[in-house]
Amino acid sequence: MDRKRILLVTGMSGAGTSTVLKTLEDLGWEVVDNLPLILLDSLLDAPPPAGMEGRNRPLAISLGVRTRDFDPHRVVERVERLKDSPRLAIESLFLNCGGTELKRRYAETRHRHPLALDRAADDGIAYERALLGPLRDMADRLLDTTNMTSNDLGQWIRANYAVEGLSEPVLTVTSFGFSKGLPRNADLVFDMRFLRNPHWSADLRPGTGLDKPVIDYIRHDPAYETTMEQLEALLTTLVPRYIASGKSYITIAIGCTGGRHRSVHVAERIAGRLRQNGFSPTVMHRDLGAVPKDSLEAGPAKQ
Incomplete structure (x- = not known):
């Protein structure tokens, strides 16, 4: 006992x-x-x-x-x-x-x-x-x-x-759409609206950042791989520092315009890299079920 x-x-x-x-x-x-x-x-x-x-x-x-x-x-x-x-x-x-x-x-x-x-x-x-x-x-x-x-x-x-199994902070990676506002209590917010936008492809619009065709489309953006490597290096440096400072909750928010494509994929990739480094993030997709609207995707992102 x-x-x-x-x-x-x-x-x-x-x-x-x-x-x-x-x-x-x-x-x-x-x-x-x-x-x-x-x-x-x-x-x-x-x-x-x-x-x-x-x-x-x-x-x-x-x-x-x-x-x-x-x-x-x-x-x-x-x-x-x-x-x-x-x-x-x-x-x-x-x-x-x-x-x-x-x-x-x-x-x-x-x-x-x-x-x-x-x-x-x-x-x-x-x-x-x-x-x-x-x-x-x-x-x-x-x-x-x-x-x-x-x-x-x-x-x-x-x-x-500190007690093993009890002392780890709650680490959350969430995707969201800027058109619906920033998530509450986000500690770090990253904007993915610079990446090519699958919304403007009629075939990809109904999908999400969990679907392979959408993922492939995003990954072919020339800035994608360099940005991901830099972002992952930054987070694997910052998260341990947040933990050492005693934070009980750490929320990393990844945003795009509608919150269905780019931010969803990037959030999944970031969470995967954090797991490889020994962390246990929870992944949430706040706006995954939102209805796609052209009016929310205005601007030069029609790539």
Whole structure:
């Protein structure tokens, strides 16, 4: 039986817990923030969320001074007992940060320290640091975020807690017709209207970019092969960089005038090349079923 992976996230208020939890959630972890200790057993015994049955998603739980009934000694005792469970694999991450930097962050965000609501932030920081000593000593990993930006912290979490099979972004290649508007949320848009247009061939017009005669017609454009090689080289460079930056969704949109011929073929070719490079894109053809209209294909594309 696979052991359930549990990550306990603790640390100084303002050290980056929110960034850690958000990044873990983007990586496919189930995340619970500020869980009261009394509810821990109920959480561990609860069935997975709807739609996640059969998937052993790792679970991240944050505990800190904002947590109701928080007692660091009780937390340590409870975690030590849970580590003996054969069905759980528990580890803990403690986020530390220098007092001067924490004070600057509180001043910058204008938030009050949870342990110094009516006093200077310095008082709350000092008290919290002493209070969390048992959790710091228990932690499997200590991370000092004093000199880290939110982006730095997110990158560190992705590098250390990505889970195979859960952390890959959703990569989509979609074709579309400019005459019907740009797709929503497209990260990269490429215009194929410079290629010879099958619409102006009476024999090819009823077909689509999935049909061989249409594909052959497009491929005979003098600019086709050079453009495809350059586009494929660009995307195989950019997609890994998008993934490394932590994007959860990457959408590549390929457009032509009507969205039935040129963009459909190019989207299929691009998706094939991405698969050859180890990615798993989903292909969508937004306007494949649209009715061809001469009025939408105006201009010098009658080739």
